[in-house]
Amino acid sequence: MDGSGRSRRGMSRRDLLRAGFATSAGLALGPVLAACAGPTGTSGAGTLTLALNRSLVSLDNKLNQFDAHVTVQRAVRQALTRIGDGLRPEPVLAESFELASPTAWRVRLRPEAVYSDGTPVTVADVATALEMYQQVEASFVGNQFPEWPQVEQVDDQTFDLVTQRPLVGLDALMSNILISPAAANLPEELSDGVGSGPYLVTEANRGTGDYTLRANPDYWGPAPGVERVSIRFLPEETSRVLALRSGEVDVIDSISPDSAEQLDGLPGMNLLQAQGTRLVQLFYNFRKPPEHPLSRPAVRRALSLAIDGPSIVRDVLLDSVTPTDGVVPLSLDGAYEVGSFEFDPRRARQMLDAEGVDDLELTIIWESGEFASDAYVMEAVAQMLGDIGVRAHLRQFEPGGDLPTWRQGRGGDFDIIGNGYGNQTGLALTSLQGLFAGTPEMEATGDAFMGFVYDDIAGGITAAAAETDDERRAVLLEDVQRSIWDLWPAMWAFTQDVLLAHRDTVSGLDLLPINSYDLAAVRLEEG
Amino acid sequence: MARYLALRIAQSLLTVFLIVSTVFVLVRLAPGDPAAAVGGPLATTEDLQAIREEMGLVDSVPQQYWHFITGLLQGDLGMSYSFREPALDVVLERLPYTITLAGAAILLTALVAIPLGVFTARRANTGWDLGANVGTIAGQSMPEFWTGIMLLTLLAVVVPIFPASGFTTWSGLVLPAVTIALLQVALISRLVHREMAANLAAPYVTVARSRGSAERALTWRYAFANSSIPVLTALGTRFASMLNGVVVVEVVFAWPGIGSLVVRALETRDYPLIQATVLVTSLLAIGVQLLVDLLYPLLDPRVRVGKAVSR
Numbered sequence: 001m002d003g004s005g006r007s008r009r010g011m012s013r014r015d016l017l018r019a020g021f022a023t024s025a026g027l028a029l030g031p032v033l034a035a036c037a038g039p040t041g042t043s044g045a046g047t048l049t050l051a052l053n054r055s056l057v058s059l060d061n062k063l064n065q066f067d068a069h070v071t072v073q074r075a076v077r078q079a080l081t082r083i084g085d086g087l088r089p090e091p092v093l094a095e096s097f098e099l100a101s102p103t104a105w106r107v108r109l110r111p112e113a114v115y116s117d118g119t120p121v122t123v124a125d126v127a128t129a130l131e132m133y134q135q136v137e138a139s140f141v142g143n144q145f146p147e148w149p150q151v152e153q154v155d156d157q158t159f160d161l162v163t164q165r166p167l168v169g170l171d172a173l174m175s176n177i178l179i180s181p182a183a184a185n186l187p188e189e190l191s192d193g194v195g196s197g198p199y200l201v202t203e204a205n206r207g208t209g210d211y212t213l214r215a216n217p218d219y220w221g222p223a224p225g226v227e228r229v230s231i232r233f234l235p236e237e238t239s240r241v242l243a244l245r246s247g248e249v250d251v252i253d254s255i256s257p258d259s260a261e262q263l264d265g266l267p268g269m270n271l272l273q274a275q276g277t278r279l280v281q282l283f284y285n286f287r288k289p290p291e292h293p294l295s296r297p298a299v300r301r302a303l304s305l306a307i308d309g310p311s312i313v314r315d316v317l318l319d320s321v322t323p324t325d326g327v328v329p330l331s332l333d334g335a336y337e338v339g340s341f342e343f344d345p346r347r348a349r350q351m352l353d354a355e356g357v358d359d360l361e362l363t364i365i366w367e368s369g370e371f372a373s374d375a376y377v378m379e380a381v382a383q384m385l386g387d388i389g390v391r392a393h394l395r396q397f398e399p400g401g402d403l404p405t406w407r408q409g410r411g412g413d414f415d416i417i418g419n420g421y422g423n424q425t426g427l428a429l430t431s432l433q434g435l436f437a438g439t440p441e442m443e444a445t446g447d448a449f450m451g452f453v454y455d456d457i458a459g460g461i462t463a464a465a466a467e468t469d470d471e472r473r474a475v476l477l478e479d480v481q482r483s484i485w486d487l488w489p490a491m492w493a494f495t496q497d498v499l500l501a502h503r504d505t506v507s508g509l510d511l512l513p514i515n516s517y518d519l520a521a522v523r524l525e526e527g
Numbered sequence: 528m529a530r531y532l533a534l535r536i537a538q539s540l541l542t543v544f545l546i547v548s549t550v551f552v553l554v555r556l557a558p559g560d561p562a563a564a565v566g567g568p569l570a571t572t573e574d575l576q577a578i579r580e581e582m583g584l585v586d587s588v589p590q591q592y593w594h595f596i597t598g599l600l601q602g603d604l605g606m607s608y609s610f611r612e613p614a615l616d617v618v619l620e621r622l623p624y625t626i627t628l629a630g631a632a633i634l635l636t637a638l639v640a641i642p643l644g645v646f647t648a649r650r651a652n653t654g655w656d657l658g659a660n661v662g663t664i665a666g667q668s669m670p671e672f673w674t675g676i677m678l679l680t681l682l683a684v685v686v687p688i689f690p691a692s693g694f695t696t697w698s699g700l701v702l703p704a705v706t707i708a709l710l711q712v713a714l715i716s717r718l719v720h721r722e723m724a725a726n727l728a729a730p731y732v733t734v735a736r737s738r739g740s741a742e743r744a745l746t747w748r749y750a751f752a753n754s755s756i757p758v759l760t761a762l763g764t765r766f767a768s769m770l771n772g773v774v775v776v777e778v779v780f781a782w783p784g785i786g787s788l789v790v791r792a793l794e795t796r797d798y799p800l801i802q803a804t805v806l807v808t809s810l811l812a813i814g815v816q817l818l819v820d821l822l823y824p825l826l827d828p829r830v831r832v833g834k835a836v837s838r
Contacts, residue, residue: 051692055791057610143571189611206610207620208783210693234692234781235790238676243691243781246683397558399794404563404570445572 047228048506048524051240051249055209055233058189059201061178062136068254068515070424072231075213075224075519077178077195080107080126081171083514087277087333087426089171093121093179093196095157102166102468105149109157112220115194121179123159127151128182135187141176144430146465166466168473172333172425198224198520209233224520225508244269244501250524251502254515256372257320263501272511275322275331276498277423279431280371281490282307282364282381282416287409287451293357294415300488302351303362306388307381307492308343316376321494327436327484329495331513334428334464336478339485341492348388358389365395366418367403371496378418381492408446416491417450424514428477429465436484437461457483535820539813543806550805551595554798555588561796565608582608595802604806605799609791614803618788622807624694625784628777629769631700632707637762640712644719644758645751651724659716666713675706675779692781703780707773711765718761722754729753755826763819767812 052068059076061069074082081097084090091097093113100106113121133141134148142148149161149170161170184193191206198221199213213229232249234240240252241259245266255263263269284300293299309323324330325340352358362385366374375396382392395414397406405411407419423431437458438448460480467473498515508523562578563570570578579585583594598605607614647659682702683691690699726732727750735749736742770785777786785804792800 143574205783206612207617207788208693210783232693232781235787236778236781239679239692239779239781242676242679242684246679246687246691248683248691402559402563404566404575405560408572447571 046226046524047230048226048251048522049230049232049249050251050253051232051234051243052209053235053237053240053252053254055235056211056231057206057209058191059195059204059211060180060190061141061176062133062187062189070514070516071253071519072211072213072229073178074197074516075199075229076197076201077180078113078197079175079178080109081175082518083172083175083424083426083512083516085510085512087331087513089175089426092175094174097171097174099168099468100160102466103163104152105161105167105170106154107159107161109159110220111157113196114218114220115181115196116200116216116218117194118218119181121196122182123151123153123156124182125179125185126159126177127153128185129177129179132185132187133177144176144425144434145173146433166468168465168468169425169427169429172427173430176424196220199229222520225523229519241501244503247503250506251500251509251522253498253500255499255501257318257499258373260320260499260501261318268504270502270504270506272500272502272509273320274498274511274513275329276496276515277329277331277426277431277513278420278496278515279324279329279423279435279493280321280418280420280496281493282418283450283490284488285413285415285417285450286448286453286489288415293355293360296355297486297488298351299355299357300491302348302355302357303385303388303390304341304488304491305344305348305351306384306390307341308384309341309492309494310343312377312380312492313494316373316380317494320372320499321496324493324495327481327489327493328428328431329423329513331495332423332428332431333426334474334477336428336481338478338482345384345388352388352390359391360389361391361393362415363393363395363413364416364418365397365406365414368396368398370403370418370420374418407450409451410446419450420496426514428481429461432461432477432480432484433465436480436489452489454483454487457487532821535817539810539817542813543809546809547599547802547806548592551592551798551802552588554796554801555591557796559796561608561798564795564797599806604803607792607800607803608797609795609800610797614797614799615807617800618785618803618807621783621785621788622811624782625770625773625777625786626811627694627700628703628707628773628782628784629766631704632711632769632773633762633766635704635708636711636715636765639708640715641719641751641758643712644716645723645746647716648720648723648727648750649746659720663713663717666709669709671706671710671773671775672779674709675702675776678702678706679779694782699780703773703776703782706776706779707769715758715761715765719754719758722757723750726750726753752826756823759819759822759826763815767815770811770815771808 050072054068056069056072059073061073078092080092080094081089082092089097093110095108095110097105097107109121109123115121130148130151136142147163147165147167149163149167152160152162154160180190180193180195198216198219200216201211202214203212210233211231213231215224215227234243237256237259241262243249244252260271264271284294288294313319313321313323323341325337326335327338328335330337352360364378364381366378368374378394382394385392402411406414406417421431421435435449436452438453439458440453442448443451443453457480460476460483464473464476464480467476498511498513500511502509505525506522507525508521509517510521511517561582562575562584566574566578583591602615604614606612607617610617643659647656650656679691679702682689689702690696693699732745732749735745774786774790776782777784778790785808788800789804792804
């Protein structure tokens with residue numbers, strides 16, 4: 001009976017176990033043996049490998065533009081201008097970009113500028129690109145344009161960008177409009193197609209965020225310094241640091257102060273630090289009722305005096321930020337030093353007493369990861385407020401879409417929000433418009449930043465944006481920033497420095513305050 | 528057999544339906560706004576409303592559910608908000624990576640844990656047993672995140688013989704698979720040890736030994752054969768759970784699998800992607816469990832599929 005049973009099943013239990021073990025051994029040892037025989041994860045000679053902290057979903061920027069992606073996007077697709085040294089716009093596809101009249105900029109395209117397929121960059125491509133960016137819902141770039149310019153062709157290479165109102169800084173704003181052939185451009189993020197940049201995409205995997213670029217042999221400008229660039233997505237910072245140390249990647253950017261401290265001094269590693277353009281503020285909620293103490297500038301100022309900014313910068317943020325002596329980062333074009341945050345807790349208490357404020361309780365909210373060492377900073381702030389008799393309740397929320405709800409006043413009541421505000425144009429005006437140019441109409445839909453609505457401030461910013469005379473605009477900008485400072489919109493603020501680490505085999509890497517660099521200028525020595 | 532199989536498949540489909548329906552409701556109850564995640568920090572109220580309309584989020588939850596179910600029946604799980612591609616395609620693109628990692632980890636686990644468990648059971652209350660006990664407790668106590676970072680530091684930085692991240696070569700599979708297997712070996716070997724110890728002390732083994740059976744036969748043909756069902760069940764369960772994404776390990780090693788995809792989908796409140804991931808992984812997990820059930824009769828002739836064991 002046993003024998004017949006076995007022959008009927010065809011496989012005995014012993015056979016099954018043996019087969020299982022044999023398969024296990026083969027499959028489990030196979031990769032190990034292959035690993036010993038094969039190469040490791042290094043990309044090979046002549047390849048520059050970058051590890052990004054956010055997945056590069058596409059090489060287009062119509063919807064999202066994370067600063068770490070700008071470097072790669074602009075190596076493939078180019079704009080009329082780019083933000084260069086000193087945060088000044090520099091011509092790229094444009095040969096010249098000049099203000100022709102208060103409401104018109106005259107642009108001349110470079111005659112030599114061609115796409116990687118050899119076709120020239122045309123005026124129609126620029127006009128179509130502007131249309132496509134306008135048609136995209138919630139475009140990150142689109143929201144920076146107070147008004148979309150119209151393209152009026154002058155000749156084959158020349159056109160005017162015409163606006164209803166004067167739009168100073170249009171040359172900087174256009175650095176974010178990437179130009180593609182008109183026929184292939186769509187009102188969505190382009191995942192393929194050609195660009196005019198120094199590199200071509202040879203492999204792309206949107207799912208994993210891994211891309212391979214090769215030098216464009218027909219590039220119209222100087223040949224890039226590296227033949228092949230590999231872009232990888234490594235979300236975990238510790239893994240990025242270890243990948244750099246192992247030699248598997250050559251450059252990691254957007255690193256935290258802790259990682260910078262770990263890498264500092266290690267042989268073969270270099271750190272680059274630049275003052276950034278992202279302003280982090282402990283911004284007051286301007287939607288409080290008039291009888292609330294925070295509605296008074298004197299109370300807001302008194303609370304500021306409780307914050308020992310230098311200690312936080314030194315001990316918690318490890319000198320990875322720059323204190324902001326103004327209302328926007330001082331690295332921006334048009335930013336003015338209009339005041340500084342002081343630490344004087346005794347005076348803070350006196351001012352609160354003079355205002356009749358005691359037993360004040362504050363709720364401070366922020367999104368996890370909004371800035372480096374966020375929780376430690378907030379705990380320090382709460383303790384400092386406690387030292388002047390103000391009780392602070394900290395409330396942290398997870399990333400994933402809640403931030404606009406709080407900003408728009410739909411998330412509930414709070415007193416102070418820890419919030420970062422980026423700037424990719426290099427212009428103080430862009431930040432001033434986004435943060436402080438709120439109007440009653442905007443507030444009706446919750447779009448005034450934290451309810452900050454002051455008609456004279458909004459009017460001052462609008463006037464500065466429309467002023468084409470440099471000297472008069474400078475005066476207007478300084479005046480409006482001084483007026484904003486006097487309102488004490490933030491309890492404390494700093495500008496987050498941008499930090500990048502690379503192996504010493506990499507050279508020519510010039511980190512800009514917008515957390516980007518020119519990939520074509522990077523050189524790689526064989527290590 | 529065929530009837531049993533049909534019944535199990537029907538049960539499985541019902542389970543999957545309940546799982547995806549529950550997830551559909553739960554993700555919508557969770558805080559966060561997908562439109563805000565897509566629109567970014569500068570999106571205006573008007574922008575957010577336009578995005579919600581485009582995503583179909585302005586409909587009531589029952590309406591959204593109806594659209595989901597009708598789409599599901601046609602194999603359409605919607606477009607991923609963050610990838611702008613069909614959510615199912617995004618998941619299926621990542622799936623082979625997770626299956627590869629989970630497969631390697633479970634095979635490594637079986638290969639190490641079973642002999643280790645048998646070895647220590649045969650040498651109960653000896654120094655070997657004590658040493659293995661300490662090792663397995665240590666293995667259970669080490670968080671995968673820490674183990675992964677330590678292995679990376681040692682074998683990718685100090686002695687750079689393996690890649691630190693990703694799956695660009697087969698060698699990239701080694702460190703993540705070992706990281707997962709370390710914990711699993713600790714758990715499974717203890718289970719094998721316990722089962723084997725019980726079976727080696729059972730009367731039928733004593734009788735077989737008294738009749739002159741060799742120790743090797745007693746260990747493998749008698750004791751281990753009778754221990755194999757709980758071990759196979761445990762391995763199957765572990766494998767099924769790994770298919771849901773070995774989140775921590777995938778993030779540490781930048782492994783492009785389901786686990787890291789889930790993290791991203793949750794961060795961006797990408798409802799279609801979350802739903803597609805849950806659907807695919809639950810189907811796989813249930814499939815693995817069914818396969819394990821079907822293997823039982825091969826391991827123990829007393830087991831008949833769909834019937835109770837007769838003793």
